[in-house]
Amino acid sequence: MRKPIIAGNWKMNKTAEEAHAFIEAVKNKIPSNDNVDSVVGAPTLFLEKMVEDTKGTELKVAAQNSYFEDSGAFTGEVSPYALGELGVDYVILGHSERREYFHETDEDVNKKVHAVFRNGMTPIVCCGETLEQREAGETAEWIKGQITNALKDLTEGQVSNLVIAYEPIWAIGTGKSSSAEEADETCGVVRETVADLYNRAVSDAVRIQYGGSVKPENIAEYMAKDNIDGALVGGASLEPESFLKLLEAVK
Numbered sequence: 001m002r003k004p005i006i007a008g009n010w011k012m013n014k015t016a017e018e019a020h021a022f023i024e025a026v027k028n029k030i031p032s033n034d035n036v037d038s039v040v041g042a043p044t045l046f047l048e049k050m051v052e053d054t055k056g057t058e059l060k061v062a063a064q065n066s067y068f069e070d071s072g073a074f075t076g077e078v079s080p081y082a083l084g085e086l087g088v089d090y091v092i093l094g095h096s097e098r099r100e101y102f103h104e105t106d107e108d109v110n111k112k113v114h115a116v117f118r119n120g121m122t123p124i125v126c127c128g129e130t131l132e133q134r135e136a137g138e139t140a141e142w143i144k145g146q147i148t149n150a151l152k153d154l155t156e157g158q159v160s161n162l163v164i165a166y167e168p169i170w171a172i173g174t175g176k177s178s179s180a181e182e183a184d185e186t187c188g189v190v191r192e193t194v195a196d197l198y199n200r201a202v203s204d205a206v207r208i209q210y211g212g213s214v215k216p217e218n219i220a221e222y223m224a225k226d227n228i229d230g231a232l233v234g235g236a237s238l239e240p241e242s243f244l245k246l247l248e249a250v251k
């Protein structure tokens with residue numbers, strides 16, 4: 001039985017003060033992580049304070065990116081070694097916005113996945129197709145390729161502990177969510193790809209989230225599906241009340 005995982009992705013929103021106020025508002029209301037893993041992905045600037053603010057609570061903190069080298073002459077980059085030292089639990093990797101605006105490739109994502117594991121954190125690896133690819137019937141092949149590349153040279157143990165977020169690009173921030181059936185079908189493609197690359201025990205263990213216009217009103221439809229183990233949520237994770245409702249719907 002896979003434990004659900006609900007992760008907010010704040011993207012480049014909030015100030016340090018707003019982030020602190022959010023944590024204060026939710027921290028005593030997070031459901032037990034015996035039932036659901038609750039995660040909030042914050043901008044790098046607030047991670048240290050968020051780790052401190054969430055100490056002793058059931059809420060975990062995610063970074064939204066990491067570089068693949070631990071240290072060195074990489075001006076402006078975020079060290080996975082420093083993130084691990086800080087006490088960050090998860091790192092969102094390969095989000096479609098990073099691929100589109102910052103030119104991240106599958107190879108970069110794979111190196112980052114290794115770096116995050118090496119530093120004791122859990123990667124949340126994103127994949128997803130464009131509307132053009134969906135309409136051309138290319139979704140399954142595209143997703144298989146992204147997953148195969150992202151998981152290159154990982155061990156069975158690592159992949160069993162991994163989180164994969166399937167986020168169709170056309171459903172992100174558009175209010176146009178994928179139907180639960182379509183989302184389940186593509187999350188099934190992700191799971192079968194993991195089974196082909198590793199084995200059934202690994203594909204049964206890996207947790208797969210759906211992301212793209214998830215809100216408190218529709219999260220239950222996704223969570224009812226066999227291949228969907230959680231959600232990666234942008235807009236609806238920004239307000240404490242809405243974030244708590246997402247968790248309530250799952251626990």
Ligand SMILES: O=C(CO)COP(=O)(O)O
Nearest residue numbers: 009172173212213234235
């Ligand atoms: O990109 C997303 C989460 O990573 C989804 O964003 P929205 O929930 O705002 O559509």
